[in-house]
């Protein structure tokens with residue numbers, strides 16, 4: 066039976082292409098948490114399978130030779146807009162395409178790309194934007210591997226960098242951008258909140274500064290690492306960023322069982338980055354993409370619960386006599402830093418669930434606390450369903466020079482905590498007992 070006769074019998078429209086996505090109902094724009102269950106996938110194309118199958122294939126069959134040529138024109142950038150169909154699995158696959166469509170939904174981005182890790186996303190972004198002699202202006206501190214990539218690795222290829230502190234004012238940002246503008250600035254790269262200081266970057270001020278200092282062709286795009294608060298609690302495209310990058314390993318993946326990255330932004334920027342990804346093959350694999358689709362279905366549930374848990378746990382910790390200070394974004398409103406509180410109000414819809422706990426004492430006290438935890442796991446990383454705790458001075462930031470450690474507040478009494486989705490009172494019991502061991 067042809068599609069036509071089938072359509073005649075059922076009265077349905079014949080369909081060989083995916084059904085159009087449902088993005089609104091009765092004039093109501095659907096929320097991302099609803100769209101995660103179906104957007105970008107039509108079961109009719111996969112034997113009616115409710116969930117997308119995992120497409121394990123290295124290559125795709127062309128319907129005819131001319132279509133094959135057309136696909137390659139898209140993939141290689143000879144024709145703008147990218148490939149119209151699937152060609153080869155280093156470029157893309159069905160699972161990754163569904164994932165990319167759904168990632169873009171969260172921040173209302175024009176387009177998105179999936180990567181094999183947060184670092185491969187960041188490296189591909191940099192490689193697609195810079196050439197020898199260019200400058201990258203960035204906020205500081207950055208995730209350690211990103212700092213290594215900018216300063217040591219791209220530095221070997223003649224790329225320069227200049228930075229301003231994450232909490233910088235408009236005047237401080239202006240000064241750094243004005244200095245950088247004497248050369249060619251390829252990219253402004255931000256990370257907010259900074260780890261482990263939790264300092265927020267004023268993205269609106271960075272965008273205003275960029276627009277005042279650069280014109281036309283010389284205007285560098287603004288990219289920002291949104292791993293800690295995105296996509297639920299911060300959406301920097303709305304404050305003037307052009308590109309958002311993610312380690313999807315963290316909250317987006319959310320179960321500490323995969324490593325992946327993402328980049329979101331305007332079609333033009335994403336096409337530039339896609340050409341580099343097509344060339345070097347930093348896309349994530351189909352199985353990881355499938356796991357991420359499952360993760361995105363519960364993203365809002367998980368992040369909301371983790372955020373609520375963190376608020377309760379931080380209230381408990383802040384009032385504890387053995388605690389010196391809790392660096393939690395939710396406390397900005399009651400702190401002394403009016404400027405950071407102002408950025409928080411303008412840029413964030415939640416305080417996240419990752420924070421800094423400064424105990425009274427030093428390494429001995431921090432280690433005693435960490436070793437006494439029974440629910441929270443002693444591990445680096447963040448954003449998983451389980452609560453994690455680590456010691457930055459002795460672990461993630463061990464090789465950072467002493468002076469820089471002091472400047473960043475990475476002291477021996479600092480414990481980094483990422484709160485998960487357990488019962489909040491169980492977590493408080495765990496922390497209360499562990500503090501008795503200090």
Ligand SMILES: *Cc1c(COP(=O)(O)O)cnc(C)c1O
Nearest residue numbers: 182183184208290292312314325
């Ligand atoms: C973890 C992390 C990265 C790197 O991501 P991977 O998935 O480990 O490659 C980058 N930026 C931030 C803020 C991170 O927390």
